[in-house]
Amino acid sequence: MPELVFFSGTMDCGKSTLALQIEHNRSARGLQGMIFTRDDRAGEGKLSSRLGLVTDAVEVEDDQDVYAYLVEHLSRGGRADYVIADEAQFLAPEQIDQLARVVDDLDIDVFAFGITTDFRSKLFPGSQRLVELADRVEVLQVEALCWCGARATHNARTIGGRMVVEGAQVVVGDVDQSEDIGYEVLCRRHHSRRMTAATARAGALSPDVLPVDTVAGR
Ligand SMILES: Nc1ncnc2c1ncn2[C@@H]1O[C@H](COP(=O)(O)OP(=O)(O)O)[C@@H](O)[C@H]1O
Numbered sequence: 001m002p003e004l005v006f007f008s009g010t011m012d013c014g015k016s017t018l019a020l021q022i023e024h025n026r027s028a029r030g031l032q033g034m035i036f037t038r039d040d041r042a043g044e045g046k047l048s049s050r051l052g053l054v055t056d057a058v059e060v061e062d063d064q065d066v067y068a069y070l071v072e073h074l075s076r077g078g079r080a081d082y083v084i085a086d087e088a089q090f091l092a093p094e095q096i097d098q099l100a101r102v103v104d105d106l107d108i109d110v111f112a113f114g115i116t117t118d119f120r121s122k123l124f125p126g127s128q129r130l131v132e133l134a135d136r137v138e139v140l141q142v143e144a145l146c147w148c149g150a151r152a153t154h155n156a157r158t159i160g161g162r163m164v165v166e167g168a169q170v171v172v173g174d175v176d177q178s179e180d181i182g183y184e185v186l187c188r189r190h191h192s193r194r195m196t197a198a199t200a201r202a203g204a205l206s207p208d209v210l211p212v213d214t215v216a217g218r
């Protein structure tokens with residue numbers, strides 16, 4: 001049975017790498033995929049991984065009907081044995097419904113990849129719809145880690161290393177950008193305390209912080 005699968009995780013946990021591996025393994029067996037993406041860091045019409053791999057993809061536009069796009073492609077004699085949709089959090093809920101229709105009406109597997117929540121730990125509308133509709137939600141096996149060593153479960157947006165909680169939901173960017181707007185993955189505890197690697201380091205070096213063994217009662 002064809003499926004709609006949502007591969008989810010924080011930023012930088014290997015989603016795009018897995019998308020490229022699925023694409024590689026299937027095309028190595030003579031299958032042909034339709035690859036959708038939206039707002040990849042590498043630019044329009046690209047699906048890229050931090051490991052350096054990149055492939056061409058169809059850039060999904062606002063209000064584009066991805067089901068109709070695929071039907072048109074097939075009716076012109078094109079092939080699509082499976083569909084990959086990267087950065088799926090940026091798709092509109094209606095476009096996720098269209099991907100589900102690709103599975104149900106065209107009998108084609110759809111593999112969607114994306115982060116579930118934004119820098120405020122709120123669901124992206126596209127990801128919410130994926131959680132509602134997917135046959136399976138797969139959490140990536142490679143754990144991204146918080147600076148404290150715990151599993152990273154949340155995405156923080158940073159400016160100059162400090163976590164911010166105001167701003168537009170969509171700002172394309174990368175982890176490890178200490179100067180401008182960047183992102184950092186954190187565990188829930190440090191996300192809720194707004195403690196990034198930089199602010200934790202600054203706090204540890206501050207003369208205001210007493211060494212643990214001098215605090216009364218410890
Ligand atoms: N230099 C490197 N050596 C080994 N692995 C790396 C390197 N740089 C990045 N990675 C791996 O790539 C992952 C990010 O992959 P990517 O597919 O770009 O993530 P995502 O799409 O989830 O944001 C990192 O979590 C890490 O496991």
Ligand SMILES: Cc1cn([C@H]2C[C@H](O)[C@@H](COP(=O)(O)O)O2)c(=O)[nH]c1=O
Nearest residue numbers: 011012115118119155169170171172173
């Ligand atoms: C948390 C968060 C992220 N984004 C952007 C930043 C990146 O361009 C992508 C995530 O890409 P990745 O391959 O998973 O690293 O999403 C955003 O726009 N808003 C956010 O809140």
